[in-house]
Amino acid sequence: MRGLNDLLYGAYERQLTRALPQEQLPRHVGVMLDGNRRWAKLRGKNSETGHRAGADNIEPFLGWCEDLNVEIVTLWLLSTDNLNRPAKELAPLLTIIEDVVADLAATKRWRINAVGALDLLPQQTATRLKDAADATREVKGLVVNIAVGYGGRREIADAVRSLLQEHAAKGTSIEELAEVLDVEHIAEHLYTKGQPDPDLVIRTSGEQRLGGFLLWQSTHSEFYFCEAYWPDFRRVDFLRALRAYAERERRYGA
Numbered sequence: 001m002r003g004l005n006d007l008l009y010g011a012y013e014r015q016l017t018r019a020l021p022q023e024q025l026p027r028h029v030g031v032m033l034d035g036n037r038r039w040a041k042l043r044g045k046n047s048e049t050g051h052r053a054g055a056d057n058i059e060p061f062l063g064w065c066e067d068l069n070v071e072i073v074t075l076w077l078l079s080t081d082n083l084n085r086p087a088k089e090l091a092p093l094l095t096i097i098e099d100v101v102a103d104l105a106a107t108k109r110w111r112i113n114a115v116g117a118l119d120l121l122p123q124q125t126a127t128r129l130k131d132a133a134d135a136t137r138e139v140k141g142l143v144v145n146i147a148v149g150y151g152g153r154r155e156i157a158d159a160v161r162s163l164l165q166e167h168a169a170k171g172t173s174i175e176e177l178a179e180v181l182d183v184e185h186i187a188e189h190l191y192t193k194g195q196p197d198p199d200l201v202i203r204t205s206g207e208q209r210l211g212g213f214l215l216w217q218s219t220h221s222e223f224y225f226c227e228a229y230w231p232d233f234r235r236v237d238f239l240r241a242l243r244a245y246a247e248r249e250r251r252y253g254a
Contacts, residue, residue, distance in 0.1 A: 009236060016239040020068070024246040026199035028072040029065060030221070032213050033058075035205030035229030048092045053231035055100040062110060064235050065142060068242065072143045072195055074115070076213050080151035083120055094121075098128045101146055105132035111139040115191035116150035117158065145192060152215030159189035159216075192217060200245045202238075204230045222248055 040050025114129035
């Protein structure tokens with residue numbers, strides 16, 4: 001029966017892929033990798049097992065994106081709120097994140113970019129994220145933003161702080177800055193500065209809220225909420241998200 005199911009899913013995937021209009025696919029996809037702990041609980045496993053299963057699904061997902069010419073992927077792996085979890089739960093999660101990022105960098109297929117408040121992370125975690133980014137800086141492939149210690153409000157606060165520090169160093173007064181300040185000035189100091197905003201944001205696990213993910217950048221994004229927990233998120237689920245995106249008329253707030 002499993003072989004038959006695999007055959008049917010394969011045929012369905014090929015059908016979905018052929019039907020996708022290549023000119024209407026997203027350049028930048030953001031993903032909230034949600035549901036790892038609930039996936040594990042359903043199976044009588046601990047949360048670490050769920051996080052490892054979720055980590056194992058990241059490389060295949062990036063391959064799907066690569067196949068469909070997505071240029072940028074932003075993966076939210078750990079929020080600033082998650083940093084308040086008990087140490088016995090947080091420590092193994094950080095180790096899993098460190099390992100998966102190192103493994104992704106070792107492939108030399110993708111350019112890793114760490115986004116988040118790295119100063120809030122343990123030194124070892126921050127160092128390994130920076131090392132992965134340095135090791136893949138010259139890679140020409142898919143850009144993979146790894147959002148760890150990330151919170152949308154914190155990002156905006158950090159952007160404003162960086163903007164103020166930059167102008168203070170130039171001797172600009174608050175009054176002078178207030179006269180010229182616009183949204184582009186802030187955008188230039190975001191963690192994702194220089195990148196196009198996400199066209200599509202996907203959240204797995206059935207939850208239908210942003211939770212602080214890319215608050216500034218997702219103003220005109222399309223959203224897709226998937227019932228599957230992240231470890232169970234399949235290529236066919238991704239293709240369905242892309243199909244839904246391609247079918248929408250993007251109004252950009254109009």
